[in-house]
Amino acid sequence: MILRSLCSPLRFSTVCALLVTAACSGKGEPVGPDDSAAGAATQDILTTDLALDLGALTGRATLVVRPGAGKVTLDVAGLTLSRVTVDGTEVAADVVDGNLSVAAPGSVDTVTVVVDYAFPTRTPAQFDGWMPLLGVSFIWPYYCSNLFPCNPALEDGVTFTMNVVGVDPALTAVFPTNTYGDGPAYMAAVAVGDYTKLDLGTTTAGTALHAWYLPEGSGLEDARAGTAHLVGAFDYFEQTYGPYAFGPDAGTVEVDWGSDSWGGMEHHPYFHVAKFDFDDEEAQVHEAAHGWFGDGVRVACWEDFVLSEGTTTYIAAHALEHVDGPNEWSYYVDDFLTPICQGHSGDPTLVNTIVLPDETCNEIDFENDALWSLAPYMKGACFYEEVADLIGEDVVDDAIREFYAAHVGKAARMQDMIDVIESKASPSDKAAIEGLITEWLRTLECPQDYANRCRTHQR
Numbered sequence: 001m002i003l004r005s006l007c008s009p010l011r012f013s014t015v016c017a018l019l020v021t022a023a024c025s026g027k028g029e030p031v032g033p034d035d036s037a038a039g040a041a042t043q044d045i046l047t048t049d050l051a052l053d054l055g056a057l058t059g060r061a062t063l064v065v066r067p068g069a070g071k072v073t074l075d076v077a078g079l080t081l082s083r084v085t086v087d088g089t090e091v092a093a094d095v096v097d098g099n100l101s102v103a104a105p106g107s108v109d110t111v112t113v114v115v116d117y118a119f120p121t122r123t124p125a126q127f128d129g130w131m132p133l134l135g136v137s138f139i140w141p142y143y144c145s146n147l148f149p150c151n152p153a154l155e156d157g158v159t160f161t162m163n164v165v166g167v168d169p170a171l172t173a174v175f176p177t178n179t180y181g182d183g184p185a186y187m188a189a190v191a192v193g194d195y196t197k198l199d200l201g202t203t204t205a206g207t208a209l210h211a212w213y214l215p216e217g218s219g220l221e222d223a224r225a226g227t228a229h230l231v232g233a234f235d236y237f238e239q240t241y242g243p244y245a246f247g248p249d250a251g252t253v254e255v256d257w258g259s260d261s262w263g264g265m266e267h268h269p270y271f272h273v274a275k276f277d278f279d280d281e282e283a284q285v286h287e288a289a290h291g292w293f294g295d296g297v298r299v300a301c302w303e304d305f306v307l308s309e310g311t312t313t314y315i316a317a318h319a320l321e322h323v324d325g326p327n328e329w330s331y332y333v334d335d336f337l338t339p340i341c342q343g344h345s346g347d348p349t350l351v352n353t354i355v356l357p358d359e360t361c362n363e364i365d366f367e368n369d370a371l372w373s374l375a376p377y378m379k380g381a382c383f384y385e386e387v388a389d390l391i392g393e394d395v396v397d398d399a400i401r402e403f404y405a406a407h408v409g410k411a412a413r414m415q416d417m418i419d420v421i422e423s424k425a426s427p428s429d430k431a432a433i434e435g436l437i438t439e440w441l442r443t444l445e446c447p448q449d450y451a452n453r454c455r456t457h458q459r
């Protein structure tokens with residue numbers, strides 16, 4: 001996702017609703033993540049078919065699950081269940097602490113759990129489920145159970161199929177009928193609006209890209225401006241890092257997030273970009289890049305957030321440079337990195353923090369932690385940029401490709417990426433990389449001369 005900073009009135013400064021939501025507005029009590037929840041360590045949700053009726057506010061989720069410890073446990077905290085079956089046999093829909101737990105026959109490899117349920121509407125202030133006022137769903141980082149039975153844990157990737165009905169016939173619902181590959185639970189989404197679909201072209205690998213834009217404002221003009229290099233950048237990702245994991249068709253969907261419609265969210269294959277940023281190439285390519293990192297390779301722990309956002313921020317700027325798009329480095333440095341490093345912007349999205357606190361895994365309170373800020377995006381991107389200055393951007397690309405091939409469809413840690421990068425380096429360069437890890441990822445204070453070092457390519 002992209003966060004924007006809160007305080008400045010300019011376009012790049014406003015943060016998306018998300019931090020506002022988390023920091024200020026509180027949440028409905030019955031719906032929310034439950035740490036005890038969903039899933040014994042060995043449980044694995046393989047596929048989830050979602051049939052949503054946005055008019056009736058009901059759903060049927062059909063999950064194929066490899067049980068853990070003889071049962072299937074699903075987070076259903078926000079839902080009202082009406083019927084549950086396991087391999088066709090109705091079972092009691094007993095929910096304890098927001099979790100549905102059903103026995104699964106021990107002799108089978110997978111079971112099919114079908115849950116019929118009602119889901120709540122959520123307000124733009126809550127921003128954690130289906131928001132009819134905005135015509136968009138949003139369940140990041142762990143609010144999937146406000147929309148469907150799920151396991152919000154990052155290690156459990158899932159392939160979705162979807163169908164959506166109950167939509168005003170004058171409007172269009174944009175959602176993937178199939179995500180083809182495993183992504184995080186929060187990847188699933190639907191957007192409903194008066195959309196016009198624009199064909200953007202097809203990549204060398206054959207992925208067809210589209211943009212869905214809204215009629216308000218200068219929709220077509222914004223769509224063309226924001227996606228000017230999107231096919232080229234997407235092609236760069238496919239050719240450089242490896243095949244796109246989420247099917248033959250992808251694209252960007254303009255969404256209305258209300259007064260804070262900045263940034264975007266990696267709902268692959270149809271990622272969302274908020275309306276005030278829909279003309280912004282960096283926002284568009286950033287969300288596309290999450291198809292490789294964040295969604296394609298999931299972070300194993302919230303403490304590894306930099307693996308998603310730092311990598312994505314780097315490869316977005318890197319790809320745009322390669323396809324003769326805009327150079328984003330001064331934007332990153334002047335608008336985000338410098339206020340982060342100066343440390344007194346008063347803006348919670350521009351707080352400085354250590355961006356790789358990976359001595360723990362999923363122990364931080366992520367939504368209320370300083371890690372949920374722009375620091376991992378920018379210090380992470382600068383780390384990669386400086387490694388590229390040292391060993392060459394092509395070598396860094398090789399490492400990223402190797403890492404992606406090893407981990408696509410799975411969860412991984414930033415240290416796994418670091419290990420691959422260091423495997424490409426000479427002993428003296430490896431020592432220098434260790435220095436950059438210390439400076440950019442494991443130290444609170446920004447490195448000496450951070451702005452020039454991050455902005456300037458030594459190549």
Ligand SMILES: [Zn+2]
Nearest residue numbers: 001002309312
């Ligand atoms: Zn992002």
